[in-house]
Amino acid sequence: EAHHLRNVYKPTNRIANTIKTAVARSPKILLTATPLQNSLLELYGLVSVIDNYAFGDLKSFKSRFSRLTGEDNFDDLKGRLKPICQRTLRRQVLEYIKYTNRIPITQEFYPTDDEQRLYNLVSDYLQSPTLYALPASQRQLMTLILRKLLASSTYAISATLEALAWRLEAIIDRHAPPPALFEEIISGNLETFDEVKEEWAEDNGNGASEEPSYTPEDLKLMGDEIRSLHDFHALATGIRKNSKGEVLLTALQKGFTLAQEKGAERKAVIFTESTRTQEYLKNLLDSTEYRGKVILFNGSNNDPQSREIYKKWLERHDGTDRVSGSRTADMRAALIDCFREEAEILIATEAGAEGINLQFCSLVVNYDLPWNPQRIEQRIGRCHRYGQKHDVVVVNFLNKKNAADQRVYQLLSEKFRLFEGVFGASDEVLGSIESGVDFERRIAQIYQGCRTEQEIQSAFDALQKEMESQIDETMNITRQRLLENFDEEVHEKLRVNLQESKQYLSRFEDWLWELTRYYLAPYADFSSDDHSFMLRRNPFPPEKIHPGPYRIGRNIEDANTYRVGHPLARRIIETCRSLLLPRRELTFHYSTNPKKISILEPLVNKAGWLSVINLTLSSFETEDRLLFCGLCDDGTELDEEACRRLFSLPAAEPTEIPTDDQAATRLTGIACTQESRILRENTERNAGFFDMEMGKLDKWADDIKNSLEIELKELDKEIKFRKTEAKKIPNLEEKVNAQRQIKELEKKRNTLRMNLYQAQDEVDARKDKLIEDIESRLKQKLERNGLFMIRWKII
Template structure:
């Protein structure tokens, strides 16, 4: 296509203009940039979060498996593009890495996970508030956000995303310390809450979540209870409909059944392989279990005994190889105490962390604040003898573990893998299996075992360090193959992970991964998940399986588990996880619906650990697990009924229509933006790059100031060995900036309509004519900043060309003519026309802001009414109490009793009078609060205009 600088200037305007929050076009550049498939429900959710510039946030509550992370990613990616980069993500500890990786992989956004180590490191490097970062999204856990609340308060956040937000649903209760701290700390800032289960047992939970976003959507807790506590019992009443309407502006929920037209879901199928430990293995387990149940242990610090006991039991169940070195280190620790008479608990903690990579995360989640840390350093003679006996016992455990050369579970793994591969072949799945273990030593053992049994060269190890020789070799090869693409992030840790995943995808058959390392990776190409070690936390198991069983998986996922038939507790654990949580069978994500009904998998993990620690007989174990099952059954059974579900869900027909419109508009805008970016890039780099229009790729052979040499691919499906070219790629940003700031002289532009394959009927009356065009960018700032295309065109015969029709000129080939100047008479006419265009744009903006204002004011009206209801309810309660006391006084026989009763009535009446006075004062306060909020909105209402001339040229249409 033959272009001119005027084409380029117009294209740059279209690609950088700011549009209204409720327009699909707002997300166009983000959708082009992101490496995600276009799903209309996710676009709808992201637009909902942008719904109004006055909104304080939204609850995105789509059913499980619909990609709420992507929805939030679209929102924060757009914020990032708008240079609003103070962004915080609060998530469960075990999802932090997943968030970090998803942001990098899908949206090219850098993030920093803040936890104790990284926080301290930042402070040591001079950053006294580690939450104060430039161009990095911050990610932290709930517990960390609560602990570091004073630091969070000092940052003016542009957006806070809270994942698994149902954890905060009881914020209205006095004992919800974490929830209340997070709410109070982040109160002024816009928030997005993500949860598939916003409502479990009570409507008050919904009130709690809404209050975290906006305390002015409902009144206080008392008024909410008074109005809506029984709304779900009387669905036919207007109260229920009113509640539904009030929730609509803040809560968005889409169900799986509503998007089946766009997304297909696979299932998961469980395989259980039973094994019988040898006598030596069983003896080791029994001896160690008895040891851990001792009342007093010197090897484990009192402050962390529960946590370390859990880890030791997990390592014991993993393999004899995992536990043998641990016993040696514990023995060494006790011998060191005998020498120095002092404890050094951190030394062993570091050792545990080397093998059991989830240790730091477990420590964060367990948070054993109830245990006091012993400061005693010196021991009595009697205690020293006990320490010596314990050290000898640990040494015997180590010897027994080292003598066990064959692990029964490991042998069973060989048969399990073959079964898995055979079943996978039946459904057309690739020969890929990921094996999860909780121990790096077990990982090494399994690698050696499988290599000896026919899998040599087909295995990839994946852990927190990836420092083995083979991993480093894979990494170096990957770096060489991808040196000319943006797959190389520059972060050795991230690039190593990418290299190992690519190796698994393209060559290997088996990945053996520690759970901590595998967080955040997507393995949709793998359909066999092997739980070699079974966690006791159901949410951790779901996260494991979710690495493969997720959106984009094309096959049913086979889940392989192992069951120790000589351990009664292990059998009960498996039954609990399988039957109560439905983790291993069923439709995609079904188990999350149940997982959402429990407060935390850590609580269940604690309960199971307690059973292992306290029960000694089979009968005690069975009884304790039966009690736990019954408690969980009661909790899970308390699901929200159909009427509560309807509070958050729109009619299917309404959803389908919106999704169809969104899909059509999104595709149209993406196509338009890609086309404009391609043309602008091609025109700008025509002398510096070779272009392949059919594949939307280009090659820069020689580096210059704007870009590195290499291959580039436009679109959200990057090619291997190519940089992913997109609107926010540094090269594209430089090109856009250069044209946005360029001043163009007035010249003649000759448009070739006759030879154009595109026919624009509106332009045909102007064929073989000439005239003038002036175009401007109008910025209107009120509630938000928007850019408007303001243009006026006139022919030499005096006919006006519509502003939108002028845009169509730039779909035609054109050549530049001679320089020229606009005469004063025509300029005056065009200027007047431009003024009219400005007034029209102001009216459009004003009408749109009027809608936003109406929504906000209606919310304030409801809030004021709620607060009055609360005060009036207090008076009604007093009236009822006074009435009751008067009845009691009349029944009193004894004169003294009558006097006492009347005195109580007088006190209540005095209190009522004070309440009435307080009601009038409170009503005035409410009106003042309402006025204050109204004034704040009015201050934003005033329109500020800024006009920038883009260009003027003389047109000639041939």
């Protein structure tokens, strides 16, 4: 979920900046399904975590890339991203991964008179020109939040209405509540509040402004607003049954029937944006045949049922590596296991459900619908993902008395194609809109600005026309093109990588299995059929390695998952690597080997010598290379691959032998030849690295210099504008003041001009220092470590 670092370019994002600083000198891989959610600036932020010198400063990036109008800018940006970003789309892996379909169900409902009255009253209230309850600096944001809660349920909106009234009463009593406390109430209901707040913030931030002073007239109007809010709250709390909630049971029955017809299990995930709505839905379903089959999943997971599930899960997995020690991670694992094995329905907030895999569930219910298409795609993607075996049924609710709701659903369904097909909202369509947040903002403006049905229809007609134009025009020049390679190139790489990965995986697992069997022979009982063993006692007492069942493989539930990175495996590998291996004669048995190895057949009934040296090469990166050096008794040198394959054969118990100095000298010569070849290849590769880094630093320096010149150009523009405006001023005193201000700006411009060349020289000096650093890293350092020398014989 690396996209959480996307706003690292904002100084106010302290968590992202702290992480960036902490991992600055470490090699990094950032994984995300949504690298480009709202703005190209987010891409700038993510790239800076990997490499601070891929682009200049923020000002130069905005100047050059904020509008990708020209192909030159587009190609430059794509070129800079290519070494850093690797993007693979669903359509590119269809040859290897079977993606199922999405099937939509629309559940219509009609609100009661009281529900409609509440909606109309709150909507009219939000459209008032002056509102005292909402912080002025966050009027747009808070209006959006209230509309989200209003559309979710009466339970979601009622507590917030009460909090608004409480805020106003506190202001009248001259002890205005701190903004943080008010926001805490909102975020407790809407878990995505902080994220939405950050997305809606302008570049210069929208921090809380100081509370203004109020006149007696203001205080009177505040009293009226408080009474209205209390009336709204009373109306909301008086509505015990929500029409949408009442048709949820019908929707679930339809969804389960369709999902089970497709062969799926009886599992459903219900998404809501509000924790209050989540509680309401849990109580509602617990009063039906679903009682005992429903669990909650949110950002805190602190309800009694979740705590009990967690407690039982810890008892069940005590003494295994399923327990990570992190309460948050283990609680999530416990709830997902419970949903998979016992419960039928998971009611989740999207903040809580981020990053979880629910491919065993094939019914998604959007109880309330976000206006940001990216968020909807992320919801459905919890279930409609790699590993899903069945078509995914997507249920949405539609208020038949709300014209705006119907038009939003039409846009999301028909234009974004979110709810049906193999791909849902394709990268091209989502990439064609300026941003998910901008789209959300446009819809919020329609809800806020239109009062009659005719105004609503006209506004949505205009938005739909604009959307069609955007999608059609940018389908081929979409910003997602920045992160894609040609399909043919991707297909070929995937084909090769898939095969190589399978071979590597199989080989590493075989090596790990054989090494573990050798070292743990006194400590464990082994079963070769399923690559499992029962560890009777800990071979490394100071370490916390618990006895019990272990198995190599994936998706293991009944044993510890044994892998190269497991603490037990790491200790075995470290211990075996440090062993001193004496000279021995090994007799390899080819005749009893079930597999044919063509490269070894000519060596049957022959003998010779073999040595293995570990070569550690430190330059741009540090890497270990194994040099396999072998020869036959007749003086023939062995192919490096033949030496490697020799160790895939079973061998008899070794016998100790004396050193053969002549053979040792020959093997050293072979090693020197291999070493020279490796050094030559490394030098050529490093030369390519150096050229690439030089090109990058040249562009970085140009970006920084460009940023300095931008400030100068902006000042020139400002001076020109002020001079034009000064000529229009009739009053002499005002004219003189205007000229004085212009003089100050001109003085600032002259200082900037004088400093520009010095600043540009400093940039070049910084670049030279970076180049020196790269040059020092490119110097090759060699370390040789002879691992062993053996006498070999193949029979």
